[in-house]
Amino acid sequence: MVKALFFDVFGTLVDWRTSVARESALTLAPLGYTLDWLAFAESWRNRYQPAMEEVRSGARAYVKLDVLHRENLVKILREFSVHDLPDSTISELSLRAWRKLDAWPDVVEGLRRLRGKALIAPVSNGNISLMADLARHNGVCWDAILGADIAQDYKTNARVYDAACAAFDLRPEECAMVAAHTRDLQAAAARGLKTIHIARPDENGPGRGEARPSGPVDIAARDLLALADILPA
């Protein structure tokens, strides 16, 4: 059916919420801070879309997500009354927190099986170095790392989907975007890609995630193992 599967990463493949909370606690708790770590992770993530919107709108030139993550961390540290953290600690936490994200339980085996059926690549807003570290952390082997860095733009802008198809020399209808976010899939569909929704009902906390797509998609699957079961080779 499709020759390439493009994966959203944050939320779809990895559990950013509990991982960022854990890594933030690992860095800040030894310094004496006792925060609501899950709330800290959610606040950090909440600043993700507005920061990218500046780039998407053209108001700001493309910068890597690592840069936006660090800027956003500076803001939420203030919100959570964490003051006087050395710059080097802020940089280290900013990088580390988003590079130690654990995959959902179905992902490693699911990707291994799906790679037997199609080319697989992350088409994420995360930069190449971040994606490479995440792949190592979880033991995933990609065919290539596509996404924001090669497009120099952020999803859901068209250029990111177009650049991914072009990198693999494929027509959009030969590619499928795989995501737990209907908005991402709608943007991919607008560029002619097939769409596959993965249920991540607890992405933003228990019951706070997309258990099913909120609009039409080509396939909706419970997880990557279920997708591997039904996807033709």
Next chain:
Amino acid sequence: MVKALFFDVFGTLVDWRTSVARESALTLAPLGYTLDWLAFAESWRNRYQPAMEEVRSGARAYVKLDVLHRENLVKILREFSVHDLPDSTISELSLRAWRKLDAWPDVVEGLRRLRGKALIAPVSNGNISLMADLARHNGVCWDAILGADIAQDYKTNARVYDAACAAFDLRPEECAMVAAHTRDLQAAAARGLKTIHIARPDENGPGRGEARPSGPVDIAARDLLALADILPA
């Protein structure tokens, strides 16, 4: 010592000469052609540098190596008096011949071991889709595919080395270019990268390859296994 190893591919990791000869024969012999297949492969390869030079010099906008390979194939088919091949056969041969290149015997195990010591990525003039297919053909797992496509330029232009370091957020001196071609290494050194020469004495035929570097390099190794033995983790 270094955090990332960047690999030249054609000649350094894969034996393009006998592989292109084999794949050309597989396509053209059943159509009744009996050519000197190794000479055919060498002629095809000989047009590689002049074609890229048009892009490097700025005379031509960046196009993928796949495009140059096809244009060069059309020219050498004429040279070898192969006429009236259907366009679809030319396209298929052009793609196929450079996607079925076999790795030298030390490469798969060597890269596996080196990946335990540093990030590894091809920094080749081959495009992303070509590199992805070659990795699958040989069973290699890269951390990312860097090189010409992400730089939109060809080695030995500086931009290709610079873009590779930038993709991994590393300073040039934290990266090493690994190649069987001294010219590639000299260009990398000019951008501040470390240099590692790999001996491929038979790249262009028996005794027609670089058995040793023709200029100063940081490390010269017999093959990737020898490099893995001596490179600090």
